[in-house]
Structure formats: structure tokens, C-alpha cells
Amino acid sequence: MEGMAGQKSSLTWLVNIAALVLVVMWTIPTAGLFVSSFRDRDQISATGWWKSMTSSEQTGFVRTGTADDQTQDGDLYVLEGNVLGEGQSLVGWGTRSREPAAYKAGETAELDGAQLTVNEDGSYRLESTAPFEMRRGERIFVTTASPPHFTLSNYSRVLSAEGIGRAFMNTMTVTIPATIIPILIAAFAAYALAWMEFPGRALLTAAVVGLLVVPLQVALIPLLRLHNEIGIGKGYLGIWLAHTGFGLPLAIYLLRNYMAGLPREVIESARVDGATEFQIFRKIILPLSFPALASFAIFQFLWVWNDLLVATVFLGNTREQLVMTGVLRELMGSKGGEWEILATSAFISISVPLLVFFAMQKYLVRGLLAGSVKGG
Template identity: 65%
Template sequence: MDNIAGTKSSLSWAVNISVVLLVVLWLIPTVGLLVSSFRDRDQISATGWWLSPFPVSENYQVKAPADDATADGGVNTITGNVFGEGSGKVSRFGGKRAAPTEFKAGETAQLTRDRTLTVQSDGSYIYTSPEEITRDPSIYFAAASPPDFSLDNYRTIMASDNMDRAFINTLTVTIPATIIPILIAAFAAYALAWMDFKGRGFLIALVVGLLVVPLQLALVPLLTLHNKVGIGQSFLGIWMAHTGFGLPLAIYLLRNYMVGLPRDIIESAKVDGATDFQVFTKIVLPLSFPALASFAIFQFLWTWNDLLVAKVFLPSNSESWVMTVKIADDLLGSKGGDWGILAAAAFISIAVPLIVFFTMQRYLVRGLLAGSVK
């Protein structure tokens, strides 16, 4: 009886569980990224985000000031506290970088050349040497530090030089690179959907084939072409690049939607004397708004978050940086190891795309399912 229309499938529970699992799988990394954006860099390196509410055991290095050394009976001694004027609890310590936690707190470590080091759990230490201490000896220790959550990562990003300029540059790239391919693709999609001409089937197959071509293959030839025509590494150049990379998907989505429009409306308009341009602008284009909105979401998200195309088709000076290039080249550096900055930058840069998505998301499913059901 499961095949009768209107009846509820006995496997609906499996569908619900699958949806919940997919949501959780997508949500866990997002929560981890959000938590990491508020954590200190050292604590991120020490423990995972799921352990962020608990104290973190980290290794530290301090210098014992040689100027504080006192000589008594041929033994030179330095005393102090590894926490300075602060407080903490030392679990283990060591006298060399290769073994920073070799000894337990309270033990006396026998170092090279008859030197000794004792570090108590409260951080107080005694360093002795039979020879005169001329250089500040290093003391390594492990101590548990409380969870550290702050807005420092966000302040670092927002207060960085030219971040406002990078935001404006990102809008300058993204808005035209979203509008231009929609305008071109709408005309092409109408022609492929409702106009009869020789070679239409080949053009449709070509558009579908271009969907699987990696854009990396076209970067160097396209940049060479742009340099020859005089638009290389400029905003016009990157607009044209994003337009070319986005057109296959735009034409494919819009054509599928336009093919599903009622034929009677279009034929009636042509019988009344409407031209193809009038049919397109007065009937097809308004009815195709869900498909236009769905592609606009995809294209906006793609261009806003793009790094590769921006690095290839924009000048390398800081005045032309978009937000992704600013974060990657200036804030993170060549190694990109500051995960707190990277996590905070991800949430800052995603703010505008989220606004666009939630504003137009009601059209997304309608546009994606265009042409799937007749």
C-alpha cells in the first residue's frame, strides 16, 4: 500500500534520520570554526575545539635572569618564579628544549656540567651552577592555563590596514560579476529554449560539456588574451573572467527553467504579434525570476569567496586586494598557521553572502528543480 498516492511511506523515519545526520555532519565543523574564532592561537594548537571549556596544558619557556645570581660557598644560585608576579600550577618541567617536560614538579633535575634545577608546583625555582652564570638559562615547564575566549581575532581583522578598502573592492568585483553573466545568459537561454535555428542541439551539448571543464585550464590562456587586448589584471578583466566561468551554469539553469514555461502563453503572445524580444522581456524574463535568483546566489557566493581568480586577474598591490586576498596574503602570511585569525575571517567574510542567501533562498529550490518535472 506504500505506492498509493497520499499515503505516508513506512520508510519516512529513515528519511528523517538521514536528514538529521546530514545536518549534524554539516553543523559540527561550523560550530568548531566558530569556537576556534574566539580562542587563542596557542590554545588552538594545544587542544581541539571540543576541549575548549577545559583548562589547557601548554609548554612554556622562561629565562632565569643571570643578573640575579648569588654566589655562596662556590655555588652560584638563581631563584625566582616562572610565573613572575602571576600565579599558576606547574605539572612538569625540564632544562632543555628537546625534553621540556622531563621531570615532575618538585624534583631536582641534574643538568649538564653539574648544574641543577628544581621547579615547584607553584612555579618557584632554584637554579644552581658551580661555574659563574654569564647567560640567562632557559627553564621549560608545562602548566595548565584556563580557557581563553576573546574578540582579539576579530579586532585584529577589523583593525587591519585597508580592510575597508578590501571590502569595497570585493563588492566592486562581485556585483558586476554577478549581473553581467545573468544578462548574457538570459538571452542565450531564451534562444536555446524557444527559438528554432540550425545547430541549436550542438550549442546545448557544448554548454553542458563546458560545465565539467576546470577553470584552472583557462587561467593562463585567458590572462594572455586579456593582456593582449589591454584589460589584463584589472577590474574589467576579472569581470570578464567571472562572466566566462559562470556562463555555462547560468545558461544551463535558465534554459531548463524556460523550457518548462507554458507554451500556450508564448504562442499566444506571438499570435498577437509580439516579437521574440517582447516575449522575452514581457513574459519569459518575469516568469524566470526564481531561476535568475538561484543562479545569482551561486554566482555571488562564488565570486565573493574566490581567491584564485582574484590573484590571477587583479593587480598584486594592496589597493586592489579583495577580502580573500587581504586575509590570505596580509593577515595569515605565507604559512597560514594562525587558525584563530582564519576562523574569525571566515565568519566576517561570510556575513554578506548569508544576507544574500537568506534573502533569496526561497527561490533557490524552485530554480534548481527547473525542468526536472514536466
């Protein structure tokens, strides 16, 4: 019979395919963001990131010199120059915008009574039997190919001129304490709710569960007014306490369910041996609860790192106080067309959460599953 313990379900292949699709859907945009962060504006505008390892074609135009730049070669009046930039190669050229590659390298075209030739190395020669009288150069439309090129200048610019470096440090200053503080408080509270007998324990547990469904938006303004009344105001202490308060219900619920599923015999034996509640908590409960602690740490870290609303309310919007999400919001408004800056800034923003997640992912599922199926 299918579905019995010890037998492999026939839907296992479907689950594996679904997991693979989700991984691919998540990985491809991240890889594209990473590649784009090393490309310059012209490359991003010309081709997608998936073509970053191949040459990219671009179309534009250059102007010849004017009458002041002409030289005389025998009976001919000549204007010379080059249509290529550094690292570019010529694909084709033309005299009209609709046909930027009508001519190949070395071919000659008639241009207002003059003859224009563009060579493979990009050098051009415009010659006429009559002197040139133009005050504005003639346009030469060119189609060029640029080899793959990657640069670190985007990161240098973003980390210095765009203020991401300062915002990165601000975000770390907010995130690390806002992750550690609720874990410390929730661990003590979860142990008390799971293993200590006292009046009102069930009501406290029910209150914690109820707080899980309360949206944080309803508490932002009252909490900020409370901070102002007690003299905290806007600053790091205020945002640490705010994130602690918003994260505690989930932390207590998760850790309480996990701790309640730990072997009762171990705790009772420690009590018989004369261990105090604090010794049991420190030497037995905490080591055994590490998967649950790590899973909540991942959630809290990611939530605080990616937060914009709480940081805006409790920290401020000055340049010295902005976190990563705040700077990205400003860049989207002021540099919406500079995709290389936005891609680099976004990848810097997600790099730390990615490192944290991959470093602790093995504890995530273990902690969540244990906390969801065990109770006491």
C-alpha cells in the first residue's frame, strides 16, 4: 500500500521536480543580478546578462571634423579621424540612421558630393575636390562589436560615492543586536513556559499565540510615542527594542514548542541530581535547542536586514542614519536609469543574508519541523 511508513510515495518525483523548479526560479535572477553588477552601462543597455560572455553589438554615430579641420592632399580636401572606441571592432557603417550597417569596412559611399571611406581599424577619410564649408561635422553611423568586459568600478563607486558603505554599517549595527536580544529573551521565556510550573502559564502561552496575528503596523505610532515620552526617541536603542518586541512572539512560540518536545527524563534527572533551573537551562536546554535557535536567528536576521518600514519610523531618514533598504529606495528615485548602480547595490544588499542562510540552512528545517510537531 502506498503512503505506509517505510514505503516511498509515488509522488516523490513530483515533489523533487517542484523543489527543483523553485530553486531554479530563485537562482536564475540572483545569478543575473550578480553578473550585471560587474557590467558597465553600455553593456547592460545593449544585451542581457545571459549574453555577457559574448561580444555585444551597439549602434551609434560619430561626427567628422568641420571645415576648420580639413587638410589638403594634392587637389583633394580631406577630413580624417576614427569612429571606434577602445576595444571596439567595426561590424558595419552607414550614412543614414535607418541603415547603420549598409557598408562594410573599406567600402566607399557618396556623401554630399564627397567620398567617405571607413576602414576596418575604424579610421575614416572624407575627401572632396571642393573645400569643405560645413560648421558641423557629418554624421557617420556605425555598428560596433565590443568584447566581454567586467569591471569592479561599480562596486568602488557604490561603496564610496553612493553611500552604500555607510548604510551597510548602519544595517549591521541594527541587525546584529536586533537578532541577538530577542533570542536571549525568548529562550528564557520559552523555557519557563515549557518546563516551569506557575499560575497563568496557559494564559501567557495563549497570549503569545494571539500576538502572532497582530500586524506590526498598528503598533508603530503608539510605540514611537512611548519612546519619545520615556526619552529614547529615534536611535539605535529604539529600533533594537522595536524589533525585539515585534520578533518575540514568533521566537517564544517556536522555542517553546521545541523545548517542550525535549526528553522529560533528562530534565527530571537533572533536577533529582540537584541542578537549579538556570543550570538545566544553560547546560541542557540551550545545547539541545540549537537548531530552533538557529532557525529563528535566520528568520529574524533576514527580516531585520530587509526591513524598511521599522527603520524609517524608529531610526530616521538622514544620510547618516539610512540603512541599506533606505539607500536603495533613494537610488531607485535618483538613478533609475543607471542599472549598473542599482544591480551592484542590490547584490551588496542581499550578499550578507545569502551568506547567513547558506551557513545555517541545515538547522532551519530541523528547527521548524521539530517546533511544529512537538508540544507539551
